[in-house]
Structure formats: structure tokens, C-alpha cells
Amino acid sequence: MAELTKPPSAMRQYAILLRVGLASAMQYRADFVMTAVGAICYEAVSLAFVGVIVYAFGSIGGWSLVEVAFVYGIRSMGHALHGILSGQLWTADGVVRRGEFDRYLLRPVNPLIQLLARRFQVTAVGDIVFGAVVLAVTAVAAPISWSLASVVFLIAAVIGSALVESAVMLAIASLTFRLLASSPILSVADTVFVTFGPYPLSVLPRTVAHLLTFVLPLAYAAFFPAAVLLDRTTELFVPTWLAFASPVVGLLLYAAAVLFFHRQMRHYSSPGH
Amino acid sequence: MTLVRQVLSQVRIGCLTPWAYRASMLLSFLVLALQVALFSVVWRAIYAGHSGPVAGVDVDTAVGYAVLSLTVATVLNTSPYSSIESRVRDGLIGVDLTRPIGLLTQSLAVQAGYVVATLPAAAVGLGTGLAVRGLAPPPDVSDTVRFAVSLLLAFGVSQLITLLMSLTSFWTLEVGGVGMAFFVVRTFMSGAVVPLWFMPDWLQAIAVALPFQASTYTPIAVYFGRPPGGFVSAVGLQALWIVILTGLCLWLWSRAKHRVVVQGG
Numbered sequence: 190m191a192e193l194t195k196p197p198s199a200m201r202q203y204a205i206l207l208r209v210g211l212a213s214a215m216q217y218r219a220d221f222v223m224t225a226v227g228a229i230c231y232e233a234v235s236l237a238f239v240g241v242i243v244y245a246f247g248s249i250g251g252w253s254l255v256e257v258a259f260v261y262g263i264r265s266m267g268h269a270l271h272g273i274l275s276g277q278l279w280t281a282d283g284v285v286r287r288g289e290f291d292r293y294l295l296r297p298v299n300p301l302i303q304l305l306a307r308r309f310q311v312t313a314v315g316d317i318v319f320g321a322v323v324l325a326v327t328a329v330a331a332p333i334s335w336s337l338a339s340v341v342f343l344i345a346a347v348i349g350s351a352l353v354e355s356a357v358m359l360a361i362a363s364l365t366f367r368l369l370a371s372s373p374i375l376s377v378a379d380t381v382f383v384t385f386g387p388y389p390l391s392v393l394p395r396t397v398a399h400l401l402t403f404v405l406p407l408a409y410a411a412f413f414p415a416a417v418l419l420d421r422t423t424e425l426f427v428p429t430w431l432a433f434a435s436p437v438v439g440l441l442l443y444a445a446a447v448l449f450f451h452r453q454m455r456h457y458s459s460p461g462h
Numbered sequence: 463m464t465l466v467r468q469v470l471s472q473v474r475i476g477c478l479t480p481w482a483y484r485a486s487m488l489l490s491f492l493v494l495a496l497q498v499a500l501f502s503v504v505w506r507a508i509y510a511g512h513s514g515p516v517a518g519v520d521v522d523t524a525v526g527y528a529v530l531s532l533t534v535a536t537v538l539n540t541s542p543y544s545s546i547e548s549r550v551r552d553g554l555i556g557v558d559l560t561r562p563i564g565l566l567t568q569s570l571a572v573q574a575g576y577v578v579a580t581l582p583a584a585a586v587g588l589g590t591g592l593a594v595r596g597l598a599p600p601p602d603v604s605d606t607v608r609f610a611v612s613l614l615l616a617f618g619v620s621q622l623i624t625l626l627m628s629l630t631s632f633w634t635l636e637v638g639g640v641g642m643a644f645f646v647v648r649t650f651m652s653g654a655v656v657p658l659w660f661m662p663d664w665l666q667a668i669a670v671a672l673p674f675q676a677s678t679y680t681p682i683a684v685y686f687g688r689p690p691g692g693f694v695s696a697v698g699l700q701a702l703w704i705v706i707l708t709g710l711c712l713w714l715w716s717r718a719k720h721r722v723v724v725q726g727g
Contacts, residue, residue, distance in 0.1 A: 227642030
């Protein structure tokens with residue numbers, strides 16, 4: 190009797206599905222490149238907005254152009270990684286309503302992994318190129334004396350930033366199983382992230398800043414790690430250790446969101462085929 | 463008279479189509495309301511560290527500009543993907559060409575219908591603006607009239623820009639990436655996100671040379687009593703862009719006629 194082989198690990202399954210998705214997206218090479226370039230342009234508007242503001246005002250709340258740009262750099266690289274991981278969450282509505290989710294339940298791979306790797310997020314490729322360039326340029330220009338520890342913290346912070354945004358979006362997308370619609374709520378959260386994302390949140394009214402820390406946790410996605418690296422922790426409106434723990438917060442939030450997704454999944458009812 | 467009826471029927475189609483997707487229409491209103499509220503917070507925070515105006519603009523004007531520009535852009539800058547592009551791709555352009563009114567008239571009528579359909583957004587945007595105390599009425603009646611005139615011209619400019627963009631789909635068939643790049647240039651150069659006042663001189667020079675500012679920035683600048691180069695020349699420039707863009711559309715369409723591909727036709 191043939192021995193049963195152990196199924197590949199969840200990470201490996203995800204990697205395989207991601208590679209398949211990439212191969213299929215690459216079939217339309219011109220479209221792939223155009224879409225990626227288009228995504229770069231899209232991001233460029235928000236950078237141009239911030240650039241013009243800081244140019245006209247000299248600084249925002251005492252933060253200079255390079256410092257604000259550095260906040261923007263962390264956020265835009267984190268957002269790009271978030272796009273690779275979670276871009277498909279925007280399709281959760283359709284997947285549940287059309288009953289595509291039936292298939293996910295039948296296959297021997299975790300349904301969440303199948304949803305996340307449903308298609309390859311082509312726009313994220315453009316975002317990553319854009320994010321990497323902006324982050325590299327601003328990290329060099331920012332008044333930071335880089336050491337091994339600070340570079341490691343920056344990398345952790347960028348991953349944490351992606352996880353924070355993904356956690357919020359995943360938690361919202363999980364509501365699809367009960368509400369059958371989540372993209373309107375995703376849009377609202379996305380608007381808040383895009384609007385406030387690049388600013389030093391210390392300039393906002395305290396209530397708003399606290400909302401963006403404890404309700405919609407945008408602060409961990411760029412402002413806190415940037416404040417730590419720029420040595421501006423005196424301006425924080427939370428204990429300093431919490432800002433240092435930003436990457437960990439990202440990890441914990443994402444773990445909680447994954448748990449929440451699996452809880453909500455039980456409420457799935459097939460539309461029938 | 464029949465022509466008017468025919469055109470109005472197209473306007474009606476354009477008006478009804480977006481409301482077939484009621485949820486996404488209502489969502490776009492919600493997002494507008496949220497943007498107005500968020501941007502007023504952001505602008506006030508940006509001004510918090512500065513006493514007095516920046517680039518001659520005080521905080522109330524900056525917030526008011528954001529309220530108006532987000533609202534005007536949502537209503538006027540309709541999606542260029544709505545008309546010709548998808549019809550070329552689906553092959554429906556063949557049907558359009560057999561209609562008794564010209565394609566450009568049809569497209570403009572449908573687009574105008576879209577704008578009419580989106581009009582409730584004006585109430586949402588301005589209502590939110592009032593709720594967050596972000597907008598003051600224009601100083602006097604003559605300013606209101608001037609604003610209305612400039613807004614009407616802006617409507618013409620923005621619709622012709624949309625039409626010009628859709629006409630390029632006869633050459634490209636697929637405007638995905640180009641469409642996104644266009645969206646970006648239009649959003650930024652029209653002054654929809656940030657007034658031209660704050661831009662560095664070289665960027666202002668580029669923006670002034672392009673038609674986009676005539677579709678959003680000009681009427682709002684008029685509203686705040688700062689028409690670029692005086693009211694007459696600001697409105698004159700808008701009118702000039704309408705003439706130029708109309709000419710470009712006609713020229714492009716005369717070229718396009720010879721290369722229409724009716725897919726699956």
C-alpha cells in the first residue's frame with residue numbers, strides 16, 4: 190500500500206497558489222505591465238498631494254518634508270505588501286454571493302488561503318516598485334543614523350504595517366458571511382487609511398488620533414514606527430513601548446483577524462447550485 | 463424637435479444606468495461625505511501650527527475649497543469608462559453607429575445623464591461641509607452668479623475631456639493602465655485634491671497650460687473671489703478650452719471613423 194504523503198504546509202500551499210496566479214496573470218504581458226504602471230500613477234497622486242502641502246507649509250506640526258515623506262514611505266511599502274497579501278479581499282462579496290466559496294470548502298486547502306490567492310494582485314507589483322523606491326529614498330534622506338538594529342526595526346515595521354492594514358481589511362471582509370456585502374465597509378476603511386496614512390498623527394486632534402490608534406489602528410502602520418526611528422517619541426500620545434511594539438501589534442491583530450475569519454466562516458450558507 | 467427628443471432619450475439612459483447599481487451609487491455618496499469630513503480635519507490640523515494664511519489662503523478657505531472641490535469633482539468628473547470604451551470592447555459600438563444621431567452627440571448626452579444622476583452627491587457633499595462647519599456661502603449675489611457661470615463652463619470642459627479620453631479607445635481598445643494614468647493627471651491637475659495656489663510655480667505653470675484646471679479649480683477659485691487672472695479672462699479661458707476640446711474631439715472622431723473595429727459584429 191502506498192504510504193500517504195503529508196500535505197504541504199499552509200505557507201507552502203499559499204506560495205504554490207501565488208505562483209500559479211502569477212503565471213496566469215503573466216499570460217497577458219502588456220496588460221500586466223500597463224496595470225502595474227497605472228497603479229504607480231495612482232499612488233503618485235497621494236505622494237504629490239503630500240509633497241505640495243509640505244512644500245507650501247514648510248512643515249507639518251514641526252515635521253519637515255523628509256520626515257513626513259519618511260512616514261509616507263513606510264506606509265506606502267506596507268500598503269504594497271498588504272496589496273499582495275490581501276488585494277483579493279475586495280472580491281469576497283462576489284465569492285460568497287456566487288457560491289464560489291463552495292469550492293473552497295471542498296478542496297483540501299484552507300479556504301482563507303484559497304481566497305487570498307484567488308488571483309494575483311497585479312496592481313501590487315506597481316505598488317511594490319513605487320513603495321520600495323519611496324522608502325529607500327526617504328530612509329536615506331531622513332535624519333536617522335542607521336544601525337543594524339534600526340534597519341531590522343524598519344523591516345519589521347514595514348511588515349507590521351502590512352499586517353495592520355490586512356488585519357483591518359480581513360476582519361471587515363469576514364463580515365461578508367453574515368452581511369453578504371462588505372466592500373462598502375472596506376471602501377470606508379480604505380478612505381480613512383488613504384486620507385490620514387501619510388501624516389504625523391500627533392498634529393490631529395487627540396480624539397481623532399486616539400480613534401486611529403485604538404479603533405481603526407492606522408497609527409501602528411506608519412506614524413508610530415516613524416516616530417521611533419526619527420527619535421521623536423516625545424510627541425507620542427501613547428506610552429513609548431506601545432510605539433516600539435508596533436510590528437508585534439500588527440502580528441497580533443492579524444492573528445486575531447484570521448481567527449475571526451474562521452469564526453465567521455461558520456455562518457456561510459451556500460446560495461445553492 | 464425629434465432631435466431634441468432623441469438626445470433627451472440618451473440623457474435619460476445615462477441618468478438611469480448608474481442608478482441600476484443603487485448600492486454602489488449610495489456608497490460613492492457615503493465615501494464623499496467621509497472624504498469631506500476627513501479632509502476638513504486634515505486641513506485644520508495642517509494649519510494648526512501656522513498663524514495666519516499660507517500662500518494667501520486662510521484655513522477657512524482651504525477647508526471650504528476641499529468641500530467644494532471634492533463635491534464638484536464627484537459630480538462632474540464622470541468615469542471615462544462609462545461610454546465608448548466598453549461599447550467598443552463589447553462590439554455594441556456597431557449598434558451605436560446605426561442610430562439616427564451622431565456618436566459624439568450620443569456620448570455627450572449619455573455623459574450628461576450620468577452627471578444628472580450624480581447630482582444628489584452635491585447635496586451630500588455640501589451638506590456634510592455645512593455639518594462640519596467647513597463652508598461659508600459666497601460673499602454676495604454677484605459672486606454666486608459668477609460661480610454659476612464658471613461652473614456651467616466647467617461642466618462643458620469636463621464632459622469634453624471625458625469624451626476625448628473615451629475616443630482614444632478606438633486606437634487602444636483597452637484603456638486599463640492608460641485610464642488610471644489619465645485619472646491621476648486629471649485628479650491632480652484639475653485641483654480636485656489640492657488647490658493650484660499651494661503648488662510650486664513650475665507645477666502651476668504646467669497645470670495652467672492643461673485643460674483640467676478649467677473643469678474644477680476655476681469655478682471654485684471664482685467662488686472664493688480669486689479667479690485666476692480676473693473673472694473675465696478665467697471664464698474666457700474656460701470657453702476657449704471648450705472650443706479647442708470640441709475641435710479635438712471632432713478631429714479625432716473623423717480619424718476614428720475609418721478604423722472602427724466592431725468586435726464580434
